[in-house]
Amino acid sequence: MSQTEKSTTIKRRSVIKGILGTGAAVTMAPLALNLTAKDAQAARALPQQWDETVDVLIIGSGFAGLAAAAEAAAAGAKTVILEKMPAYGGNSIINGGVYASWDDELHLREKLKLGEDSPAQHTQDTLKGGDFYGDPALVKILADGATDALNWMMDEGGCTVRPALTRAGGHTAYRTHTSTEGVGRGYTEPLRKIALAHGAEIRLGVEVAWIWREDATGPVLGVEVKKGRRVSNIKVARSLVLASGGFSRDIKMRQEFNPSIVPEINCTNHPGATGEMIRYAQAIGADTLQLCFIQLYPFAEPETGVLDKPAVYPFNGVGYGLVYVSREGKRFVNELERRDVCSQAQINLGEKPTYSIFNEAMIVKMGGAQEDVDKGLERGRFIKADSIEELAGKLKIPAAALVKTVEEHNQYLKKGSDPDFNKPITDKMIPLEKGPFYAVAQWPAVHHTMGGLRINSSAQVIDIWGKVIPKLYAAGEVTGGIHGSNRLGSNAIPDCVVFGRIAGRNAAKV
Amino acid sequence: MKKRLVKRLIILCLLAMTWAAAGWAGDAKPLSREELDMIREISREIDSSPYLGGLHYQNGVSCQDCHGVPQPGWDDPPEAEQCLSCHESREALAKLFDKELARKWGNPHESHLGDLDCAVCHKGHLASTVYCLGCHTNAPFSIPGQ
Ligand SMILES: Cc1cc2nc3c(=O)[nH]c(=O)nc-3n(C[C@H](O)[C@H](O)[C@H](O)COP(=O)(O)OP(=O)(O)OC[C@H]3O[C@@H](n4cnc5c(N)ncnc54)[C@H](O)[C@@H]3O)c2cc1C
Numbered sequence: 001m002s003q004t005e006k007s008t009t010i011k012r013r014s015v016i017k018g019i020l021g022t023g024a025a026v027t028m029a030p031l032a033l034n035l036t037a038k039d040a041q042a043a044r045a046l047p048q049q050w051d052e053t054v055d056v057l058i059i060g061s062g063f064a065g066l067a068a069a070a071e072a073a074a075a076g077a078k079t080v081i082l083e084k085m086p087a088y089g090g091n092s093i094i095n096g097g098v099y100a101s102w103d104d105e106l107h108l109r110e111k112l113k114l115g116e117d118s119p120a121q122h123t124q125d126t127l128k129g130g131d132f133y134g135d136p137a138l139v140k141i142l143a144d145g146a147t148d149a150l151n152w153m154m155d156e157g158g159c160t161v162r163p164a165l166t167r168a169g170g171h172t173a174y175r176t177h178t179s180t181e182g183v184g185r186g187y188t189e190p191l192r193k194i195a196l197a198h199g200a201e202i203r204l205g206v207e208v209a210w211i212w213r214e215d216a217t218g219p220v221l222g223v224e225v226k227k228g229r230r231v232s233n234i235k236v237a238r239s240l241v242l243a244s245g246g247f248s249r250d251i252k253m254r255q256e257f258n259p260s261i262v263p264e265i266n267c268t269n270h271p272g273a274t275g276e277m278i279r280y281a282q283a284i285g286a287d288t289l290q291l292c293f294i295q296l297y298p299f300a301e302p303e304t305g306v307l308d309k310p311a312v313y314p315f316n317g318v319g320y321g322l323v324y325v326s327r328e329g330k331r332f333v334n335e336l337e338r339r340d341v342c343s344q345a346q347i348n349l350g351e352k353p354t355y356s357i358f359n360e361a362m363i364v365k366m367g368g369a370q371e372d373v374d375k376g377l378e379r380g381r382f383i384k385a386d387s388i389e390e391l392a393g394k395l396k397i398p399a400a401a402l403v404k405t406v407e408e409h410n411q412y413l414k415k416g417s418d419p420d421f422n423k424p425i426t427d428k429m430i431p432l433e434k435g436p437f438y439a440v441a442q443w444p445a446v447h448h449t450m451g452g453l454r455i456n457s458s459a460q461v462i463d464i465w466g467k468v469i470p471k472l473y474a475a476g477e478v479t480g481g482i483h484g485s486n487r488l489g490s491n492a493i494p495d496c497v498v499f500g501r502i503a504g505r506n507a508a509k510v
Numbered sequence: 511m512k513k514r515l516v517k518r519l520i521i522l523c524l525l526a527m528t529w530a531a532a533g534w535a536g537d538a539k540p541l542s543r544e545e546l547d548m549i550r551e552i553s554r555e556i557d558s559s560p561y562l563g564g565l566h567y568q569n570g571v572s573c574q575d576c577h578g579v580p581q582p583g584w585d586d587p588p589e590a591e592q593c594l595s596c597h598e599s600r601e602a603l604a605k606l607f608d609k610e611l612a613r614k615w616g617n618p619h620e621s622h623l624g625d626l627d628c629a630v631c632h633k634g635h636l637a638s639t640v641y642c643l644g645c646h647t648n649a650p651f652s653i654p655g656q
Contacts (some may be wrong), residue, residue: 087623094645185622204627271644304647321652378613403619404632 015126033213035464036283040247046212050222050235054080055061057223057234058241058505059208059277062092062477063184063493065243066191067149067500068507073198075508077238081200082225084207085272088192090245091477093498094270095184096312098168098367099177100490101146105154108165108335114174114428119143121173126491129170129338130450130484133290137457138482138499142491145498150177153497156197157190164367167319167426170338170488174319174428177490182309194372208277211240213284216463219470220284239471239507242461243500246449246477247275248294254446257291266305266445268297277478281453285463286472289480290451295487297447300343302353303380305445307373310381314356315489316366321429322358323409324442327351329392329401332408340486343444345476353441355395356407357388360438361430383439390436406432440451448487452480459503473507475499538561545583562629562655571596576634587629600625615649618642 029045037043055077058065065081073079087093089227102117103109109117121145125135154161162182165174179186210224222235247253248269254261257304267273278288299314314322318335324342326332326349333345346354352429358366363373376382385391388406392399412418418425448466453474454462459474478494483491527578541549556567566576574580576588598605604619616622618631618640630641631653638655 086625087621089623093624183622304645306645379615385644 012067018204018221030214032210033215033285034283035285036279040474041471044210046221047215047233049225049233051232053222053235054078055236055238056080056241056504057082057236057239058243058504059223060090060243060245060476060478060505061088061192061202061204062090062243062245063187063191063475063496064092064245064478064500064503065241065437066092066188066195067497068241068243068455068473068475068504069195069200069202070191070198071501071504072241072508073195073200073504075505078135079195079198079200079504079508079510080210080234081202082201082206082223082234083204083271086205088202088204089185089188090327091269091273092184092186092493094307095493096182096307096309096315097179097183097186098312098490099146099150099167099187099493100175100318100488101150101177101181101494102175103141103147103174104161104177105151106161106163108161108163108177109174112165112174113164114165114167117173117175119146122146122175125171125173126482126488127484129488130293130486133293133481133484135481138455141457141502142482142495142498145501146494149494149497149501151188152501153187153194157194157463159187161186162367162369164365166316166366167336167428168315168489169318169336169342170486171490173180175490176316176367178316180208182312182367182369182372184493187497190401191364193499194481208244208280209286211280216285216465217467220472236471236509239473241459241503241507242277242281242453242474242478243476243496243503244346244478245451246273247278248273248446248449250274250276253291254294254449257451258294261294261296261446262296265296266300266308266443268300268305268445268447275449278452281461281472284472285465285469286461287454287464287466288452289454290484291449291480292452293483293485294342294446295339295450296444296446298339298346298444298493299356299440299442300445300447302441302443307445307447308376308381310376310379311441311442312365313358313368313440315363315492316368317356317358318364319426319428320358320362321409321413321431322356322362323406323432325355325397325402325405326359327354329399330405331420334418334423337448339489346442346444352443354443355397355439355441357391357402357432357437357439359430359432359434360436361434366430367432376440381440383437385439386435386437388432388437391439395439448492449477450480450483450487452478454481455479455499457502458506459499460506473503475503487494537616541583559635560655561635562632562638563653564636587634590625590628593628593632602615611650615646615651616642618651 056072058081061083094363160180162178166172166176169178188360207226212221251263253275389399392402416425459473460468638653640651
């Protein structure tokens with residue numbers, strides 16, 4: 001350690017001890033680091049004994065936590081995942097099942113003759129889609145690692161994908177894959193399988209209530225956990241991995257960083273998507289970035305905000321010619337636009353819902369399945385009709401307007417240009433000429449928090465002084481700085497799995 | 511009435527044994543004051559409780575029948591296997607669910623989250639709650655023991 005480093009260390013230590021020390025009761029045990037303590041009363045002693053020690057402790061059982069557990073356990077570490085909810089999987093298991101990757105071991109894009117793509121193009125789209133707020137080095141890791149991560153889940157976990165690829169909002173290539181199950185479970189189950197096969201353990205209903213660290217230079221020591229009313233302390237021998245997801249359901253935190261996302265807006269997330277782990281990490285010195293960037297999913301179920309299978313069709317269908325219309329029966333946006341643009345365009349209409357219109361020929365191509373559509377029809381989520389007029393009647397929107405909109409759009413596809421909204425037309429887009437036609441109602445709901453903990457390329461958490469926090473890793477939605485101001489759809493799964501694997505591998509190192 | 515009295519006596523005996531056991535049981539964790547109070551309260555109200563514990567008890571099922579252990583504490587809700595030893599199987603339970611509701615909203619006993627522990631929704635000594643409603647806020651699901 002250099003002389004200057006040493007002296008700043010001492011300064012930091014004494015400053016922190018100073019804050020916590022004054023007026024605190026005299027205890028024998030050293031105090032725990034808490035940079036967010038409002039007063040000395042908040043100071044707590046470090047645990048003097050630990051109830052348990054594990055090598056790699058992972059917080060959260062979604063894509064990131066499971067991928068980290070799989071890699072850490074494979075590297076021989078005693079690995080435990082703690083999950084506060086009574087079910088595993090967080091937002092991951094309920095997710096829409098779409099995964100962006102320029103390639104896959106089946107080489108679907110080549111087989112389906114869907115044009116060119118490359119990791120560099122995926123990187124560029126992701127950076128541009130987030131207004132270049134994302135860290136190019138981290139984005140490159142995501143795009144470069146996406147294919148290998150998908151193949152790994154297929155080879156080792158038995159993951160399968162539908163024989164289709166879509167071009168989704170903000171992407172410039174047909175690279176979005178859909179799991180056979182049509183939901184995130186199609187990836188969480190393979191990941192869980194790999195993790196369990198290597199000996200990782202998943203504990204449900206265990207909530208982390210604090211991260212223990214003694215001072216601003218030392219390593220993370222362990223965590224305090226609550227199971228029911230019992231509180232205990234777990235020590236980490238190798239590392240702690242935070243894979244606790246985003247905070248879309250944390251209304252207070254949302255308001256704090258982005259007051260425009262008002263509490264009344266629906267949310268697509270599971271109830272456990274709250275930000276306490278980010279706050280605990282901040283308390284031990286972790287840096288955060290871009291917490292104000294919060295994304296709305298433009299196509300959630302209008303009443304509840306649930307993102308069910310039908311709610312994925314509006315996202316998946318645009319590369320094949322699906323159109324969005326208002327209650328007036330008119331288009332209102334370039335359907336290939338990013339999520340933030342599509343959401344804002346709907347909010348500007350001022351009246352919910354809006355609708356996606358597609359036909360049968362698009363279903364399989366966009367990664368859908370007739371079986372899903374039939375189920376959605378039974379549930380009243382999809383509306384079906386043989387003609388556009390009839391569809392308008394069922395939706396109670398002006399038939400003449402809808403017919404005109406659809407006919408004009410059909411012409412735009414044939415001409416290859418969209419004078420209304422400047423959509424980049426591709427030859428894969430299908431005109432809405434032949435029925436049966438379908439509609440699904442949609443409206444924006446809070447969906448993804450792009451900001452979070454600052455990490456480096458090794459998934460190590462960085463502190464507010466720019467240094468690595470020893471023995472602390474993070475991956476997945478809890479991290480920030482990858483997707484910038486707007487995450488492109490189908491980029492979260494590769495983000496979580498790629499960085500989860502990196503975190504797990506590094507966390508297992510002694 | 512007499513039957514109830516006998517039952518209550520049996521329960522109290524069991525509890526007395528439990529409390530005694532708590533004193534000496536080697537590796538079993540001793541029950542806290544709070545836990546003992548909770549057990550007392552539950553047993554006091556079990557005859558009239560509208561919750562699942564009460565509903566079971568009033569149908570002749572004892573505490574140990576569900577909990578499997580003589581001294582259940584905070585964290586000893588019955589395991590799913592214990593429930594299924596009487597309630598057959600998840601598949602059988604799924605079949606009992608209203609078909610029309612299942613068609614429209616899905617079947618809570620075939621959750622897309624996988625096999626949840628029964629106690630996630632079905633609480634013994636608290637109001638039972640349907641976990642699905644945490645997201646599917648408008649699903650018209652109801653549950654006994656509310
Ligand atoms: C409905 C929906 C559909 C989506 N569809 C897609 C899609 O198709 N493609 C795509 O790329 N992205 C999609 N996304 C985004 C993507 O699913 C998420 O970003 C991703 O699942 C995050 O994974 P994760 O592992 O970081 O966190 P999660 O999967 O959310 O897991 C984090 C877990 O940590 C637990 N946890 C939090 N705090 C604590 C604590 N204190 N103690 C213990 N446990 C804790 C949580 O309960 C949770 O289970 C979707 C998101 C939603 C909500």
